[in-house]
Amino acid sequence: MLNRVHLNGLRAVETVARLGSLAGAAAELNVSVSAVSQQVKRTEKQLGQALFERTPGGLVPTEFGAVFTARLSAGFRELAQAVALANETNECTLVVSVAPAFASKWLLPRLSRHFARHPNVLLRIDASARVADLDRSDVDIAIRLGDGKWPGGRAELLLAQEVFPVCAPSIAARLKSIGDLAQTCAITDEKAMFSWDGWFETAGVEPVTFQKGARFTDPMLCLESAIAGHGVMLAWQLLTADALADGRLVAPFGIRAESGLGYWLVTSATKGESRKVRDFKAWIREEIEATMAQFRALDSAA
Amino acid sequence: MLNRVHLNGLRAVETVARLGSLAGAAAELNVSVSAVSQQVKRTEKQLGQALFERTPGGLVPTEFGAVFTARLSAGFRELAQAVALANETNECTLVVSVAPAFASKWLLPRLSRHFARHPNVLLRIDASARVADLDRSDVDIAIRLGDGKWPGGRAELLLAQEVFPVCAPSIAARLKSIGDLAQTCAITDEKAMFSWDGWFETAGVEPVTFQKGARFTDPMLCLESAIAGHGVMLAWQLLTADALADGRLVAPFGIRAESGLGYWLVTSATKGESRKVRDFKAWIREEIEATMAQFRALDSAA
DNA sequence: CGTTCACTTTAGAAAAACTGGATGGCTATG
DNA sequence: CATAGCCATCCAGTTTTTCTAAAGTGAACG
Structure with missing residues (x-):
């Protein structure tokens, strides 16, 4: 299921949806706007579903896109928490072998x-x-x-x-x-x-x-x-x-x-x-x- | 937070933890064992934490690794559901512009x-x-x-x-x-x-x-x-x-x-x-x- | 009309991921 | 005790993906 889709693309989609613009997402992800644009497009193609409507004002999630990205956000939040946990554990526990x-x-x-x-x-x-x-x-x-x-x-x-x-x-x-x-x-x-x-x-x-x-x-x-x-x-x-x-x-x-x-x-x-x-x-x-x-x-x- | 870590690495870690061996994970991910090994190692390095203990029988999650991968699994499950939803929606709803x-x-x-x-x-x-x-x-x-x-x-x-x-x-x-x-x-x-x-x-x-x-x-x-x-x-x-x-x-x-x-x-x-x-x-x-x-x-x- | 804004396109460069073969530890087996 | 089988790792080279920079589109604005 998940193997068929590029995770980085999903992350790009999620970020764009959350911030409402390619530019914002690009800044958060530390890449160029162009890179994000490509990622989003590729993901839409892989899903066979348009996720965003291209309006003059920027990218707006489609009806489906909104539901989809809400789910994605939840998933990535979970992953981020896991990573945060790792960093915290990393700083706060010292393992001594003796x-x-x-x-x-x-x-x-x-x-x-x-x-x-x-x-x-x-x-x-x-x-x-x-x-x-x-x-x-x-x-x-x-x-x-x-x-x-x-x-x-x-x-x-x-x-x-x-x-x-x-x-x-x-x-x-x-x-x-x-x-x-x-x-x-x-x-x-x-x-x-x-x-x-x-x-x-x-x-x-x-x-x-x-x-x-x-x-x-x-x-x-x-x-x-x-x-x-x-x-x-x-x-x-x-x-x-x-x-x-x-x-x-x-x-x-x-x-x-x-x-x-x-x-x-x-x-x-x-x-x-x-x-x-x-x-x-x-x-x-x-x-x-x-x-x-x-x-x-x-x-x-x- | 999440930007500092490679998502593919996290996926590899999650899969290895779930299946208990590199070989299994490699099969599920459709890549070579070697690739999975490298991904896991890289992720451990990025986290600054060992996630698995290398035993003769295979990879066993460390104390921390178990907690961490449980979290990861939850996150990826969420993502997979989102993608599944996309496929389903894709098949089951027809959008007509008129x-x-x-x-x-x-x-x-x-x-x-x-x-x-x-x-x-x-x-x-x-x-x-x-x-x-x-x-x-x-x-x-x-x-x-x-x-x-x-x-x-x-x-x-x-x-x-x-x-x-x-x-x-x-x-x-x-x-x-x-x-x-x-x-x-x-x-x-x-x-x-x-x-x-x-x-x-x-x-x-x-x-x-x-x-x-x-x-x-x-x-x-x-x-x-x-x-x-x-x-x-x-x-x-x-x-x-x-x-x-x-x-x-x-x-x-x-x-x-x-x-x-x-x-x-x-x-x-x-x-x-x-x-x-x-x-x-x-x-x-x-x-x-x-x-x-x-x-x-x-x-x-x- | 020209400017701005937001995104797209393209081509080439850089980075990441993958493969396959060699290696080495351990286990079970004859 | 050799040997085969499993599991994982290492390494080098290759393939694939991803990124950037720069040019381009097109709607909106003044």
Whole structure:
């Protein structure tokens, strides 16, 4: 049905009918009068119906044309609303792709502050495990753990990741020296991108062999297991910030090892950087700074 | 708003969303898959929003895409309805352009028979005085008085026009010979395309000088004046058929003169001839034939 | 009578849309 | 585990549409 007709022609007809003249329509459509004239004529031909009567004063809809263009106007209004909705949504909602563990343990507790500062920006957190393709999804910004190399993305380092053991205070009490780790269980994330070896090296001791411990496929589960006192976990700053701050976890030995990885903010290289994205970046840097200050305070207290 | 976006792209998006795959949309739109893919992509770029998620199984609308395409569908449905309305109207209504006098005195009384035969065709009679441009208005067919030469139109002779005097029976009673016309008033149509001279010539008599009589700019008014008994009018068959049949008028002398003009059916040379037009033509020829048979009956009765 | 206004016509230029073939990811199947 | 089949994308070249500029028409106006 609709395939037989040129949409641009319909738009021209609608605009002419609404504004009552070719000149007006041409101005609204940003084309020449001639172009509109041709579009209207072609559409009339396709419909096999004259839509306008050519009077000296300009184009006047025929009886049928009036009914027809009223319908058209309704249709185009609907389309315009859809597009307007898109632009609005576009400006007002920010989609952040982030790993579930990071979302849950660090980002979510702080989100209310972002909302307080930018009340008109609706955040949508896409915490699906799968890494989103920034160019092809509606994700505006991703927070990822890695080495900063993402093809087709603009990456900015948020925070270099330092790893260190954490455990429940009850376990920490038994750890006088690094060697005591051999008496504890290791809580292992099977998907982790780093290992204990790096930490032992930084600490300057031979690797210790742990007791058998639980293995998980998700850092969030590891963390909860550690809080429950099941063993020692090799963790990093942002994930453990809140648990360390309120004492559910402690970091024995105070030795932190560079992992070579870090948290990065990644945005599409092709999409322009919008206001909402800049605002979010600024906000998250402040939050990270606050978290790190808290860390340093704990350090000096120790 | 809507000007910034390509309508064809929106249509592609809507179709893909509705059918769930590029291939389906391509089939419906009669273009290649590749074309649809490009349209969708371009639209997403223009909106600054991803509308679909690319999964191995095909395109799935994103959260926003679902809302957006629902809106689009509504809009396009409206447009499609408008176009459908056009096609329907196109098939079902026939616009006839005709002079007011002819419409009133001959065509209208017979229209109910056209409706009885073609119940699904709605006739619209455009009886504006101005002669419609068949190519540029929604007029399907015109009935015109003339010599058959209309540039840019296909003309078919309906009936050659013969002119003859008519008057009220009361006046006719006083007219024993053509010379008696000198005692009557002539009712004159100022816009008439013929004169009494031609009739006198056919009758083989010297032109008669009438009494002063009324002059009108409309044959319909002349006719009514004649019926009212104000004088003698030079009239022609179709206009007077009904008044002669029921005796409101009579045609004294029985002499009819060729006027060189006639009633013609004119259709656009560029528009194709549709069913409804053919039907109307057939019907009107039958009606003319019936009217002329009635005429002949009157003649032989006299 | 010449001017203005509103639209049309035309031809050529510019832009958009389309095609077809190559490509690449994923799934089901032998 | 290769292989075929599906789905979509990319690319380059071509076709089609759309646009512009400029000249033209024709009614109305002063």
